[in-house]
Amino acid sequence: MAISSMVVAAPGVSFFTPAQDPPAGTAVVLRSDGKQIPSLFQPITIRGVTFQNRIFLAAQRAVKAGFDVVEVHGAHGYLLCGFLSPTSNTRTDEYGGSFENRIRFPLEVVDAVRSAIPESMPLFFRISGSECLEKSLPDVPSWRSEDTVRFAPILAQHGVDLLDVSSGGNNIKQTFTAGPAYQAHLAHDVKKSNPGLLVSAVGRINDGHIAQGVLDRGQADVVFVGRLFTKNPGLVWSFPDDLGVTIKVANQVWGLGGLTRKRIIHQAV
Numbered sequence: 001m002a003i004s005s006m007v008v009a010a011p012g013v014s015f016f017t018p019a020q021d022p023p024a025g026t027a028v029v030l031r032s033d034g035k036q037i038p039s040l041f042q043p044i045t046i047r048g049v050t051f052q053n054r055i056f057l058a059a060q061r062a063v064k065a066g067f068d069v070v071e072v073h074g075a076h077g078y079l080l081c082g083f084l085s086p087t088s089n090t091r092t093d094e095y096g097g098s099f100e101n102r103i104r105f106p107l108e109v110v111d112a113v114r115s116a117i118p119e120s121m122p123l124f125f126r127i128s129g130s131e132c133l134e135k136s137l138p139d140v141p142s143w144r145s146e147d148t149v150r151f152a153p154i155l156a157q158h159g160v161d162l163l164d165v166s167s168g169g170n171n172i173k174q175t176f177t178a179g180p181a182y183q184a185h186l187a188h189d190v191k192k193s194n195p196g197l198l199v200s201a202v203g204r205i206n207d208g209h210i211a212q213g214v215l216d217r218g219q220a221d222v223v224f225v226g227r228l229f230t231k232n233p234g235l236v237w238s239f240p241d242d243l244g245v246t247i248k249v250a251n252q253v254w255g256l257g258g259l260t261r262k263r264i265i266h267q268a269v
Helices: 051-065 079-084 104-116 145-157 184-193 208-216 235-242 251-259
Strands: 005-008 069-074 123-128 162-166 198-202 222-224 247-249 264-266
Touching: 051 069, 051 104, 069 079, 069 104, 079 104, 079 123, 104 123, 104 145, 123 145, 145 162, 145 184, 162 184, 184 198, 208 222, 208 235, 235 247
Parallel strands: 005 069, 069 123, 123 162, 162 198, 198 222, 247 264
Antiparallel strands: none
């Protein structure tokens, strides 16, 4: 069964948060279009409409379009990640400073999305388990694994069904060593401390053996794979093939069978 999911965003707002234009912090230079950034630390609005309400509309559209899952993106230096991070969030109002203040806006977004989708519809939250600044900036406050562990049960209380744990932020000094399942330990930190919360691991999970290993070690409940599908659209067949598992292929996609070596049984029409 195929599950379709959508990452919601406010209309007209870019997913990207350039270093010269940090939305969560103090703008010390011009915007990328050369204009000054006005009204720092004012209520977060887009053309007079609160950002949270815009997210509400995006979630409603996802439901109307027939998606099975909605995921809020709070990782990788994007907007919500910018609020969570003490490195980038230098606000002095109720959205900056303490841990409780920095998680306020992401929780408002989660609440808005949760209220806009059916109770039975799963809500995922993607988060950077760490900004990866522990080695390069050890004495500078940053978002770390222990913060994610602390935030996880709060997200669950606000209706998040699965925490999608990745890593990285928007600081150029972040350091990490990419390798097979290199972010799974961050998911494991969350899982160990929050056994009742579904957790996923992502990042360089490139074959069935790596994926199965993450699950067998209890590092996560689910593994997510993204970009590898651009190389191999038949990846959902490759992983079972790696593990020696025979699967049945839906009639409408049988034509992709020649893209990879597979142990498949085409269902009779």
